[in-house]
Amino acid sequence: MLETCEKHAELYKELDDYIESIKEKKGILINVLHKAQELFGWLPKEVQDYIAEKLNIPTSTVYGVVTFYNFFSTKPKGKVQIKICLGTACYVKGADRILDRFLSELDVKESEVSKDGLFSVHGVRCLGACSMAPVVLIGEKDFYGKVTPDMVPSIIKKYKEGE
Numbered sequence: 001m002l003e004t005c006e007k008h009a010e011l012y013k014e015l016d017d018y019i020e021s022i023k024e025k026k027g028i029l030i031n032v033l034h035k036a037q038e039l040f041g042w043l044p045k046e047v048q049d050y051i052a053e054k055l056n057i058p059t060s061t062v063y064g065v066v067t068f069y070n071f072f073s074t075k076p077k078g079k080v081q082i083k084i085c086l087g088t089a090c091y092v093k094g095a096d097r098i099l100d101r102f103l104s105e106l107d108v109k110e111s112e113v114s115k116d117g118l119f120s121v122h123g124v125r126c127l128g129a130c131s132m133a134p135v136v137l138i139g140e141k142d143f144y145g146k147v148t149p150d151m152v153p154s155i156i157k158k159y160k161e162g163e
């Protein structure tokens with residue numbers, strides 16, 4: 001359940017303003033979903049229902065689009081998103097062990113948020129840096145190549161310190 005608070009009221013207001021600004025255009029659903037994900041960090045069911053009502057379209061249409069595109073997230077994410085490449089080149093170099101080490105160090109399940117709300121860990125497809133396999137991407141731009149399980153604690157530490 002998405003908690004209702006002043007902050008969320010502001011986010012809904014900002015989403016309303018955005019919808020208002022583009023409502024004359026066609027095919028705005030994807031743009032609105034992007035905006036909502038940017039504001040809320042993910043797309044809770046309540047937000048998807050809200051968008052369906054605002055755009056006057058069936059909720060099933062909204063759910064369909066959200067589940068079709070993998071850049072939309074229906075689960076909350078941590079402030080720091082850790083993406084472990086599980087593409088072939090990384091996998092053969094032990095990416096599954098890197099993933100397991102991140103999960104155990106952070107005591108979290110894949111795609112769930114750590115208790116402190118700081119981290120979430122996601123297995124992803126090829127990140128396009130196969131020569132550096134196995135690869136980890138933290139946030140949008142921090143790439144780590146040739147990662148070993150023993151490097152994991154020190155990588156995590158950097159982001160804890162920057163809290």
Ligand code: FES
Nearest residue numbers: 085087090129130
């Ligand atoms: S398979 Fe991991 S970066 Fe390509």
